[in-house]
Amino acid sequence: MKIFCFFLFIVVLHACNNSPIKTNSPPSNGHLGVDPEAIVDMANQMVQSLLDAMPELEGKRIIIDAKYFINESSNILNKNLIVDKIRIELHKVARGKLQFISAKHQDKTETPLSAHYRFSGKINSMDMIDSKTGARRRYTQIAVELFDLVTSVSVWEDIYELDRVKTGMPKVYR
Numbered sequence: 001m002k003i004f005c006f007f008l009f010i011v012v013l014h015a016c017n018n019s020p021i022k023t024n025s026p027p028s029n030g031h032l033g034v035d036p037e038a039i040v041d042m043a044n045q046m047v048q049s050l051l052d053a054m055p056e057l058e059g060k061r062i063i064i065d066a067k068y069f070i071n072e073s074s075n076i077l078n079k080n081l082i083v084d085k086i087r088i089e090l091h092k093v094a095r096g097k098l099q100f101i102s103a104k105h106q107d108k109t110e111t112p113l114s115a116h117y118r119f120s121g122k123i124n125s126m127d128m129i130d131s132k133t134g135a136r137r138r139y140t141q142i143a144v145e146l147f148d149l150v151t152s153v154s155v156w157e158d159i160y161e162l163d164r165v166k167t168g169m170p171k172v173y174r
Contacts, residue, residue: 033075043089060116065103073125
């Protein structure tokens with residue numbers, strides 16, 4: 001219990017110091033996980049945030065690879081789905097201003113290009129159940145970072161949140 005209270009305190013303290021982007025996707029109907037609409041919404045917000053904050057990225061090469069995204073949440077999800085959506089949306093919006101290196105195809109080229117930056121990310125969640133109403137709640141947080149491959153300096157980061165509630169008592173079978 002002490003560990004849970006400490007963790008909750010850290011989450012609240014962190015939330016007070018940052019202004020994470022909440023996705024605009026509507027609440028799910030009984031689904032607590034990350035749905036496709038939330039992934040699309042998050043990717044669109046990320047593209048806008050990155051391009052607004054980092055105009056100096058123009059002409060730079062970036063690697064976006066699911067290998068550097070970690071899922072420590074209780075959500076069962078395919079990291080490639082999220083990473084592919086982020087990469088494709090960035091590519092569409094960047095209109096040639098940024099170059100994206102395909103990590104999975106580098107070993108198939110004669111002269112692989114080196115990259116300047118790499119995306120990484122971490123997916124976390126916290127589940128709660130209201131003992132009086134039976135309502136279940138899952139808070140999911142997706143933190144992303146862009147870091148310099150030469151210096152390891154983090155040059156951009158952002159955080160995205162989903163807060164889902166499922167009402168009603170869970171069914172118990174005997």
